[in-house]
Amino acid sequence: MRELKQFGLVVASIIWLGVLGCPSPSTEEPEAGPKSSTSPSIGDIGLGSPGHGSTADSGFQGGEIGFVRDTTTRADTGRLDVAAAPPLDASVSSDARLPAADAGGAQDAGPGGAADLDAFLDRWFSNYNQGQSTAYVNDEGRHFPEGDAQGQDLPDHEYFQSVAYGPFNRNLLDFWQPASDQPTPVAVFIHGGGFVSGERESLRETGGLRRLLRAGVAVASISYRWAYRGARAALAAERANDTGDDQDRSGTRLDYILRDCARSVQYLRYRARDWNLDPNKVALWGSSAGSGCAVWTASVPDLAQEGHSDPVLQHSSRVQVVGHNYGQVTYAFQRWPALLGFDQAWLLERLGNKQISLTHMSVEDFTGTQTGQDLARVLDFYEHLDASDPPLITVNNSEDLAQAAITNASQVLHHVRGHYALFDRCQEVGMTCAIRSQARNEGFEQDVIAFLIQGLADL
Numbered sequence: 269m270r271e272l273k274q275f276g277l278v279v280a281s282i283i284w285l286g287v288l289g290c291p292s293p294s295t296e297e298p299e300a301g302p303k304s305s306t307s308p309s310i311g312d313i314g315l316g317s318p319g320h321g322s323t324a325d326s327g328f329q330g331g332e333i334g335f336v337r338d339t340t341t342r343a344d345t346g347r348l349d350v351a352a353a354p355p356l357d358a359s360v361s362s363d364a365r366l367p368a369a370d371a372g373g374a375q376d377a378g379p380g381g382a383a384d385l386d387a388f389l390d391r392w393f394s395n396y397n398q399g400q401s402t403a404y405v406n407d408e409g410r411h412f413p414e415g416d417a418q419g420q421d422l423p424d425h426e427y428f429q430s431v432a433y434g435p436f437n438r439n440l441l442d443f444w445q446p447a448s449d450q451p452t453p454v455a456v457f458i459h460g461g462g463f464v465s466g467e468r469e470s471l472r473e474t475g476g477l478r479r480l481l482r483a484g485v486a487v488a489s490i491s492y493r494w495a496y497r498g499a500r501a502a503l504a505a506e507r508a509n510d511t512g513d514d515q516d517r518s519g520t521r522l523d524y525i526l527r528d529c530a531r532s533v534q535y536l537r538y539r540a541r542d543w544n545l546d547p548n549k550v551a552l553w554g555s556s557a558g559s560g561c562a563v564w565t566a567s568v569p570d571l572a573q574e575g576h577s578d579p580v581l582q583h584s585s586r587v588q589v590v591g592h593n594y595g596q597v598t599y600a601f602q603r604w605p606a607l608l609g610f611d612q613a614w615l616l617e618r619l620g621n622k623q624i625s626l627t628h629m630s631v632e633d634f635t636g637t638q639t640g641q642d643l644a645r646v647l648d649f650y651e652h653l654d655a656s657d658p659p660l661i662t663v664n665n666s667e668d669l670a671q672a673a674i675t676n677a678s679q680v681l682h683h684v685r686g687h688y689a690l691f692d693r694c695q696e697v698g699m700t701c702a703i704r705s706q707a708r709n710e711g712f713e714q715d716v717i718a719f720l721i722q723g724l725a726d727l
Contacts, residue, residue, distance in 0.1 A: 385652065386569040392646055393571070395509060396527055400435035402578050405538070407432040409440075416444060419472060423447075423481050428543075433490065433535035433580070434528060437513050441490040441532055442468055445543055446481050453549035453724040454486040454536055456587075458529055460556030460594075462681075463495035463522065463626060464515045476717045483721045486545060488536060492528040492561070493520040499624040508628055522599060522626040523646045529561035530571050530585040537583040549727050551720040552587045556682065559595030560649070563690070566590040566660065567652035589723030591716040592662040597686035599626070600648035602635050607650070607689040610671050610680070618677055650690065655698035661712055661719040662687045662694075663704045 409431035416427040428443040446452055457476070459466040468489040471477050480487050493512020496502040496519030505519065512520035520528075533550060540547045554562040571585040597607050601623045605612040620631050627634050627643060634640040645651075664687040669679055684705050691708070694701035702711030702719060712719050 388642075389568060389571065389646065390573075392523070392642070393527055396524065397435070397576075397578055397581060398509075400578070402435075402580075404432040404435050404439070405580065409442075416472075419444070419477065422478055425481055433532045436493055436511055436528075438491050438493045439528060439531070440468070441488045441535070442471075443543065444477065444481060444487045446484055446486055448484060448544060451540070451544050451546040452484055452486045453551065453727075454488060454545050455480050455551040455553065455720050455724070456532060456536065457487065457489040458492070458552070458554030458558030458561045459489070460554065460558045462497075462622075463492075463525055463557050464497040466557070467491070479717050480721065483725075485551070485721065485724060486543065488532065490529065490532045492525050492532075495519045495522060495525060496625045496628075499621040502625045502628045503630065505628050519625070521628050521643075523643060526561055526564045526599075526647070527571070529558075530565040530568070531580065533565060533585050533587060534572070534583040535580050538580045547584070548588070549724050550587045551589045551591070551724055553591030553593065553716055553720060554595070555593045556595055559592040560599060562590050563592050563595070563660065564599070564647070564649040564652075566658050567649040567654075587658055588727055589658050589720055590660045591720055592660060592687070592690065593716055594664050594666075594682045595662070595686070596681065597689045598648050598650035600644040600650065601627075602644060603648070603650065608680075608683055608685045614671060615680070618680060622677075622681075650693055653693055653697050653699060657697075657699055659700040659702075659719075659723050660690075660694055661702040661704065661716055662690050663716055665704070665706055668707060 408428065410429045412427040412429065415425050416422060416429075419427075422444070424447040426445045426447075428445070430440050431443060433439050433441050457468070457471050459468055459470050461467075468491045471487070471489040477487055493510075494515045495512070496505065497515040501516055502519060505521075507518075508521035509524045510518045510520050512518060512525070533552065536543070536545060536550065537547045539545065552562045552565055553559070565585060566587050568585075571581075572583055573581050576582050597603070601619070604610070604619075605615055608615075616631065623631060623634065627640070627647075629637075629640055629643075634644065664682065664684040666679070666682060666684050668684050674680060684707075687703060687705060688708060691701055691703040691710070700711075703709065704712070704715065712722075
């Protein structure tokens with residue numbers, strides 16, 4: 269393992285413990301997040317919201333708090349039963365229907381446009397599947413023809429548990445297949461947890477699964493490879509594309525985690541005939557870290573590779589509607605001060621180690637080297653968004669806290685200003701988009717699940 273040289277540690281004066289994706293107290297129909305008694309209800313979003321102030325799932329470890337400075341330069345770098353869903357608000361006009369997304373490649377708003385980004389990502393992920401077996405495609409997990417015994421009040425369906433969608437141990441999904449004589453749409457859920465915790469089974473804790481199945485939409489919930497939870501281990505990592513089995517020993521760099529999420533969409537298209545799916549009706553949503561994965565997948569050009577030796581990777585990764593719930597605005601972390609309106613040094617002191625654990629490089633290298641800048645470009649779904657991307661809803665019912673009022677890291681990681689910025693960006697580039705928050709409610713009158721159902725129905 270590479271020796272760490274000139275390794276300095278600046279310890280923050282306050283230990284900040286935050287949450288990415290920690291569920292709120294259990295209720296029959298969880299709200300979209302913590303809210304005051306005067307806050308408008310957002311409804312059931314398909315996952316409990318991040319708790320504020322809890323240490324259950326930090327992504328920040330007490331012994332690692334602070335900004336680690338590493339001065340060593342890194343050398344490497346169906347038919348849809350809409351009537352079964354909750355009725356749409358009568359105040360939504362008929363012309364507010366969500367248009368179908370372009371199934372082709374996204375047009376990147378960054379340097380060089382779509383073709384340039386497409387070629388750039390092809391090069392970047394050229395080793396993504398290198399040396400991996402395709403034996404996983406024969407692993408269909410456990411099949412329960414009578415349905416999910418742990419699901420509550422679910423309509424008639426079949427259930428597939430722990431299906432491998434990729435070659436790594438954590439490339440697993442659970443799948444709920446509604447009874448239908450026609451191919452059905454499918455919605456894919458990505459859990460939160462700071463990329464170091466959380467579980468795909470958390471979807472059962474909400475009413476989202478039931479609502480989607482009642483609307484005739486198949487549902488998948490995925491796991492993905494873990495990142496490192498600490499900065500020191502990440503800086504010492506020898507492989508960016510590691511197995512992700514252990515958050516302390518084999519963490520995966522964030523770009524490869526995001527690529528795993530896109531792979532799950534490709535896998536569902538690969539299984540479309542077997543699982544009675546309509547490959548042209550795919551929705552994607554998540555909470556916290558999972559919502560970042562969802563928007564990244566929706567924003568990048570199609571990752572399909574014609575003729576690839578892995579049949580899954582030959583299929584399209586594009587989706588037709590996307591939900592972003594209590595998430596981040598981009599993983600190009602250098603953008604956060606401007607997009608959130610916070611002081612750069614203040615943010616760095618509190619979030620520097622999280623950036624290091626996800627990128628495997630110091631803050632200086634991430635912003636000051638070509639490899640770091642290229643990685644930031646890969647991660648920057650805010651920049652990738654354009655008019656060809658699918659309809660998007662962003663939801664956050666938290667209070668818009670000033671910098672001085674913030675008391676824990678979760679309040680930064682899930683700050684509502686990131687949702688404002690993402691919505692403004694969507695509008696700027698000509699996307700169909702909606703926002704649900706305390707201060708801003710535009711584009712759609714209901715929650716994420718209703719948005720996904722409506723978006724799929726409009727195709």
